Every structure is written in structure tokens, then in C-alpha cells.
Amino acid sequence: MSSPAAPPTAPVTRAEYCVVACAEAWRGAGEILASPMGVVPSVGARLARRTFSPDLLLTDGEAMLVGPDGRPEGWLPYRRHLAMVTGGRRHVMMGASQIDRYGNQNISCVGDWERPTRQLLGVRGAPANTLNNPVSYWIPRHSRRVFVERVDMVCGVGYDRAGDAPYHRLVRVVSDLGVFDFATPDHRMRLVSVHPGVTVDEVRAATGFDLAGGDDVPPTREPSAEELRLVREVIDPRGLREREVAPR
Template sequence: MSTERSEPTRGVSGGEVTRAEYCVVACAEAWRGSGEILASPMGVIPSIGARLARRTFAPELLLTDGEAMLVDAEGTVEGWLPYRQHLELVAGGRRHVMMGASQIDRYGNQNISCIGDWRRPRRQLLGVRGAPVNTLNNPTSYWIPRHSRRVFVERVDMVCGVGYDRAVGARYHRIPRVVTDLGVFDFATPDRSMRLAARHPGVTVGEIVEATGFPLSIGDGVPCTRAPVVEELRLIREVLDPGNTRAREVGI
């Protein structure tokens, strides 16, 4: 199968591209074509990705400082975002958040609350927090830096973020993509189950299947995640993340 080859990780510029940089680009692509919506990335690589998108192909994106200000890709304050206005964006489908997941299943149900029976869990995690509101009221993607069977499970122990099999009638529910250190996934299937959309260069389809605890939908030819162009690579390395904090999440 041709998709089982391992390619050298080279960008459009011809230089070496790290796995973390492919992940940044994959996260940035989640906001392509979104227009003027609020991007809410959670985590280092999603944050770099959102800022990269704003600097390049998605200039209409709104970014925040995490509190009450709208900022540009460099962090310069552009405006004020009152809490009431923020909630209107959240509830009206005009925000796209990229969250994490301690567990996720084939339909995109996400767990960040506990491991084990929720009535007597083996491990307590963050708690449900805003996951139900996020997933039911605005598009929600996921960033998972360590793809494994412990995360990609047949059935989550507790539903925090709502998947396609549970979101019947939710007007703004949508899961554009799941990005991991191995590849990119979406739900573009007839039954809205997870599909392998792209694999990062150097990763085989077999490795992804082995690291996933449920059957994935896989087409005949799985493309590679697109490489950053020269200017994107420069922005990532020299402007957006000169300290290489991205390597702390994906050190490849």
C-alpha cells in the first residue's frame, strides 16, 4: 500500500520540518475559510496555529488574550471583548475552539473529567468545565499531543464534549478536525464516525491504526499533512515561537 511509505520531513522550502511544525500547520488549517469568528485555541501548538492562520490565510480571525481583550497575532491589543459579547459569540456559533481530550471516541465524544466509572473514578481530571457548551453551541476541534489507545477509546468514560451521535438537533454543533502528533482526523463519513484525513510525514497508516482503540474510516490513499511554505516556516520559527516552545508538546 503506497500510504505505508515513510517520507523525509521536508517543507516546501526544502529544509527539514519538525513534527511539531507539521502539527502547527495542521492546527492552523482548522480555521481556514472561517471568516470573522473568535478563535479560541487551548495549548501551545493550537495557539501558534491560530496566530499563524491570522498572519497568513485567515486575517479576519479574532484572537483574545484569554481575558477581556482582542489582540492581533503579535499580542497587540485591538479592542475590548466584554464578557456578555463573548457569551453571545459562544452561544451563536461564531467561535471555533480547539480543546484537548483525555479520551475521545469514534463519534467525537470527549472526556476531560475522570477515568473509570464516574460514580467512583480511578482518576479525577479537570472536570466537565465548559465542554458541553463549547461543543453544542460552536464548532470545536481537538488537539491531542500524544496519540494512543488510552486516548482514542471505543467509549469514553464520561461524555464532556458532545459527539455526533449525541448532538441531534444542535444547530451549531460541528467537529471540524482532530489533530494529533500522528495525523489529522475528521468526521466526513456517512455515519459521522472518525476518518483518517491525513498522516504526518514519517508516520504510516499502520502506526496510526495500531495507536487507535477503535476502527477508523480509511480511504484508498491517505495524503500527508501539507508542509509549511517558506514564509510560514519563517513566521513559526522567528516570529510566533522563536523559543521553540512547540517542541515541549511534540518533540519530534
């Protein structure tokens, strides 16, 4: 008697494409501290650790190094953590309320500094992060309100302001529409892939400045069957990733 057919695999969701795109930010990173902020970047960092970047260090956000299953693996005292932060041995993936073509990021306020229309998180550690270790950004809702011609306040430092800071490097920006980098002669933001179902014209229409790159943009890499299994069954079985990427 033949065995019953396996149920069809659910289609890859937009959130899962975003997870893989975030994971790729840490490909080949070696033994550095990954600091993801947000559900999708966190799932991505754990996926990278379980697959192509096994030397990544992950923390519980306090004082412990943890494995991709969240179990403690070692102690990370605050002094050592700060040494990694200021010495280029951490790669943080932050959010952005606004970001411009050179990667300047704002998470502090919207509007004029003297009379802002909206108060946000505040500058926090964004200047030190961007000047002292590699940084990427995760933006779950791509729009002209976020991708702006000029940020209202510079929190994270972009390429046009970083000067000769030795560890300044903006690796990538991942949004719910596509993936971007700054690998252009003048370090302007470039569109490097679009998620399936998204067109280049849609990305440009949702961006408040001209993106570098042409019209021939490839699709974002699809997760492998094993990556999908890890994400769905091991890393995020509750599907929290889907709540962070709103349907369009």
C-alpha cells in the same frame, strides 16, 4: 566577490506539521473568535491569522482582542464573548483525555463515575462549547488510552449525541500522528492525512477503534517557506511548540 551561501534551512519538525494542521482548522473561517487551548493550537491560530484567515479574532484570554503579535486591538466584554460562544461565532480547539469514533470527548475522569481511577479537569465548558459553536481537538500524544472505543464520561458532545443542536460541528482532530475529520455518512472519525514518517498502520495500531477511510491516505501538508519563517522567527521564536510534541 560572491556572497556567502545561506545556511541550510532546518528540516520541518513534527511539531511544525502539527502547527500547520491546526492552523488549517481555521482556514476560510471569516470573522469568528478563535479559541486555541495549548501551545501548538495557539501558534496555529496566530499563523492562520497572519496568512490565510486575516479576519480571525484572537483574545488574550481575558477581555481584550489581540493581534497575531499579542498586542491589544480592541475590547471584548464578557457579555459579547458569551454571545459569540452561544451563537456559533467561535471555533474552539480543545484537548481530550479520551475521544471516541463519534467525537465524544472526556476531560473529567477515568474509570467508573462512582469510583474513578483518576480525576481530571472536570467537565468545564465542554458541553456548551460542543453544542453551541464549532470545535476541534488537539491531542499531542496519540494512543489507545486517548482514542478509545467509548469514553468513560461524555464532556464534549459527539455526533451520536448532539441531536439537532444548530451549531454543533466537529471540524477536525489533530494528533502527533495525523489529522482526522468526521466527513463520513455516519459521522465516524476518518483519517485524512498522516504526518511524514508515520504510516497508516501505525495510526490504526495506536487507535482503540476502527477509523473510517482506506489505506491511500496523503501526507499532512508541508508548511511553506514563509509559514516556517513566521513560526520560527515571529510567532514562536523560543520554540515552545517543540516541547508539546514529544519525540517518538
